[in-house]
Amino acid sequence: MAAAIVEQAFSDSDINALLFFSILVFAQQVGFASLEVGNVRAKNARNILLKNLIDKLACGVCYWAVGFAFAYGSGAKTGGFIGHSDFFLSTFTRETATLWFFSWVFLLTATTIVSGCIAERAQFEAYLAYTPLMSVLVYPLVVHWTWEGWLTTFAPHCRYLDFAGGSTVHLLGGTAGFVAAWLIGPRIGRFDGDDVKPIVGHNVESMTVGTLFLWFGWYGFNISPAYLRGDFRTTVAARAAVNTTLAGCAGSLTSILVVWWQTSQWDLRICCNGVLAGMVSITGLCPHVEPWAAFTMGTIAGFVYLALSKLLTRLGVDDPLDASAVHAGCSLVGLIGLGVFAKPEFVQQHRTGDPRICGGFLYTSRGGEQLGVQILGVLVIMAFTGASSFVLFYTLKHFGRLRVDQATEIAGIDNIDHGGPAYPDFVILSHE
Template sequence: MDALWVASVTDSINTIYLLFSAYLVFVMQLGFAMLCAGSVRAKNAMNIMLTNVVDAAVGSLSYYLFGFAFAFGDGSNSNPFIGVRFFALKDIPSSSYDYNFFLYQWAFAIAVAGITSGSIAERTQFSAYLVFSFFLTGFVYPIVAHWVWSSSGWLSPGSSSLLFGSGAIDFAGSGVVHLVGAIAGLWGAAIEGPRVGRFDAFGKPVPIKGHNATLVVLGTFLLWFGWFGFNPGSFNKILVPYPDTTDQGHWTSVGRTAVTTTLAGSTAGIVTLFGRRLLIGHWDALDVCNGVLGGFVSITSGCAVVEPWAAVVCGFVAAWVLIGLNILALKLQFDDPLEATQLHGGCGAWGLIFTGLFAKEEFIVQAYDSGVRGIVRPYGLFLGGGWSLLGAQVVELLAVVGWVSVTMGPLFYALDKLGLLRISVDEEVAGLDISSHGGYAYNAHPEYSSPREETGPRFYSDYVRLQDNS
């Protein structure tokens, strides 16, 4: 009876913890919405908020119908979920299926589409959002999640056949989530081209400021809050006691994971603040917000397997990766209104490499072998663990870039050729809110529609003239 009672209490705690973590990750959708809304011009605020809602709603259906099965099914038995009726979800910690696990994984899946939406903001047809969001959440992302997070995935550190004897450690998704969303956004933004007026006739960048810094800061703090579900919450079966020890199992790792997350984001924010101060000559709250998020993206891969001091190193490098990629993007005339490709792609890639350099063997055993004594694992190169883990991390990076490129690249190309991707120049200049959504988000402020709010040509004839002159 005592054993049954303990098991019941354990299951209850695990359920509460996992659901609470899922709710925190879902709050990140609100953070994305506020960050995106503040980062675009007022004439597109309604559009970007609607796309964030649609990402969550469409993602719910596509992940339910298809994505969950692709990510965690093995194709043998039936299951009550419609999309997974032919899949035995052996990775889920219950006899058949588990709603809690589904909800947590769904919250991750819809975050991917939100990243991509930011890259193509202010010039994309609304119908295109519906198409790519469904495809990305239901098919592209789940395949990567299966590779890395399913026990039968070829990159999984929990697989029975470990790549390089290690598997790729991407604990909460620097590659699985952030790099996937960023590469999809890279292709979308590249195929669409820059916004009207983003670069002048000589190819020099013209600043296009977002309309509300308050929303950007609010969104950043909401994302920060949600990241405590994103990273520490990834201990899915949290109350697992370690054998032959007196500690409380994974509970001992949860607090450290939250600390490494905080330190990496904080370090990246401070370094970005001072780095941009040196480059542009003044302090910028928006730059430090993106720096903080870049640090979080980077630490997400190794948050559970590195020391706090290593998290500081992670954040320091992440800041310079973000700054450098933003400079490169301007030189290449690549236009991403939210720096999503640079932030989630560059910092996500660095996070995978960082884990291969600084992961600690003891913590890897805690996270992936429940602290079993005598387990030997490849670990960080800089800590003496050899090249195996780093090699697996590089393979994951290349696999993600390749897979997303061959799936999302052709999708965006097809949408473009069908005339379903980019809005017309006149619509873009007028603003998506008035052309597609019936009015501006700020009806009490008609000055937002005045010419002084524009940074580019206001009429199509002006745009043609500028192109001819170039």
């Protein structure tokens, strides 16, 4: 997208659609807040909720001032590496205003993912430091590369494809979250030698409602890019809606049935995360595949989520929401699967007239090139995001600004840093 999108004229109906679906995407923030607070212990509820609110505030200011210019400004002078125009939305038209709002709500999702990965032991200041980095550098550069920058031009016949943010949001957020969780270390009591102690959240109702809100907002997430370009916008939007539904259902059913087969237990948390895993997997290619392929993607994502969740535990990485497994791991399923399952005519419906469309190798002899482009693209994005996040979080750790002290973690961050418990009229019984 980038500068080419900024410069094109949108119809009234396109602007109305983009604004409406962007508001749906913003509703996902209700889902993230509910999901995260339900998955942490009551003594840290205020902390995680405040992080979710501050995220919106800091991202809004930073993205308005600098981030949008880097993401969607002209990159002609930098070889498609970074934009360099429209700082502080200096060129204000209805198109740039709509695109700013549209891309800002996507940025919020990427940054919010990280808060779940380091929940219950991160200093509030650490998250304040991370949000500007994401808003002005990491997310904008990845967006610029992915949607009109150098990642779309380096291969002779195929462009890197990501329809709705599989890489710019989920792979990016999940990778950064993994690095942060690895560097900050596990919560006290999570790992005791070879023993792994589950630390359960305090509110399954909030967790479930959060999942449903995320599902609701995901339709805005995966449908909205259809109205940015192409001659078949409603066809693309309808296919995206169907495939998003099927992938989410497949991911959840796969996850919960596998866990039931292993443990004879119907696990609500697994069911919720399975929905998210399936929808993450289809985000990068939702209108580019047949419904059966979307169901296949979701099924694979269910297995990948469970496998990566176990791998994180074996590695001693404590991710309270399994956010890095869900978002980074399952986004790879779709982004790489695009080189297998994408139908060239479906891609052309969105990118009408683009000569650099290949598609998956099930449908075209150039599918191998598309697959190679996709693999190289995700490796570049993971490397850049991982390195940027490592530098920041390692620096914070080195200066003692990443993790709260042991006494604060045991007492609960709410009680020390936020004026008291979230539920002052209730006695919280600890199972630790």
